[in-house]
Amino acid sequence: MQILTLLGSPRKHGNTEAVLRRFEAKAVDAGHHVTRVDVAELEIAGCLGCDCCQSLLEDLDCAQSDDTEGVLRQIIAADLTVYAAPVYCWSVPAQMKALIDRHYCMVKWQGGEVAVALMRGKRAALLLTCGGEAATNVDLTFPLFERQMEYMQAEVAGLYALDNCIGVKEDAARAEELAARMAAELL
Numbered sequence: 001m002q003i004l005t006l007l008g009s010p011r012k013h014g015n016t017e018a019v020l021r022r023f024e025a026k027a028v029d030a031g032h033h034v035t036r037v038d039v040a041e042l043e044i045a046g047c048l049g050c051d052c053c054q055s056l057l058e059d060l061d062c063a064q065s066d067d068t069e070g071v072l073r074q075i076i077a078a079d080l081t082v083y084a085a086p087v088y089c090w091s092v093p094a095q096m097k098a099l100i101d102r103h104y105c106m107v108k109w110q111g112g113e114v115a116v117a118l119m120r121g122k123r124a125a126l127l128l129t130c131g132g133e134a135a136t137n138v139d140l141t142f143p144l145f146e147r148q149m150e151y152m153q154a155e156v157a158g159l160y161a162l163d164n165c166i167g168v169k170e171d172a173a174r175a176e177e178l179a180a181r182m183a184a185e186l187l
């Protein structure tokens with residue numbers, strides 16, 4: 001399986017990466033091909049809402065030429081994409097939000113109906129880490145991701161959270177436990 005992981009934390013070696021890295025290692029051990037994209041390192045501007053992308057059905061056709069198109073093509077090519085991010089203000093960091101907004105060009109409308117969904121049938125999972133309790137910190141972003149993937153006509157393969165992540169001190173045991181659960185459910 002081709003697995004794409006999107007690290008949406010500006011901290012390269014933070015709590016989110018600690019879980020993601022372990023999941024990636026398990027996926028490679030299981031014989032899968034894993035590619036990681038460091039979203040915060042890329043140039044991904046916000047969507048302009050110009051709707052230029054809606055005039056061409058077959059391709060992304062975004063009016064902006066930054067790093068987004070390359071990532072979207074990787075998502076389309078992958079069997080499974082894992083979106084991994086810390087919770088920022090009960091949502092995801094701006095870098096990841098910009099990328100999700102730019103998913104807009106993967107769904108083409110014609111005559112009031114979806115004509116093309118370039119992510120159709122793809123599997124997608126969300127991994128969040130947060131400083132507080134999961135119940136009151138990932139509760140808004142989980143359904144947001146589910147709604148987004150429903151719009152993309154993608155399949156939500158799993159929603160995962162590691163809560164009570166204070167500072168950058170790695171909690172290896174909990175990170176390992178969550179990564180193992182992700183591997184068991186996603187691979």
Ligand SMILES: Cc1cc2nc3c(=O)[nH]c(=O)nc-3n(C[C@H](O)[C@H](O)[C@H](O)COP(=O)(O)O)c2cc1C
Nearest residue numbers: 009014015016086087088089090130131132137165
């Ligand atoms: C700008 C900012 C906003 C945050 N907002 C929240 C929040 O709303 N809820 C929460 O539980 N933790 C919040 N946190 C804590 C992070 O989600 C948490 O420490 C996370 O594990 C950081 O992941 P990282 O090390 O991969 O960057 C916030 C942290 C920052 C820097």
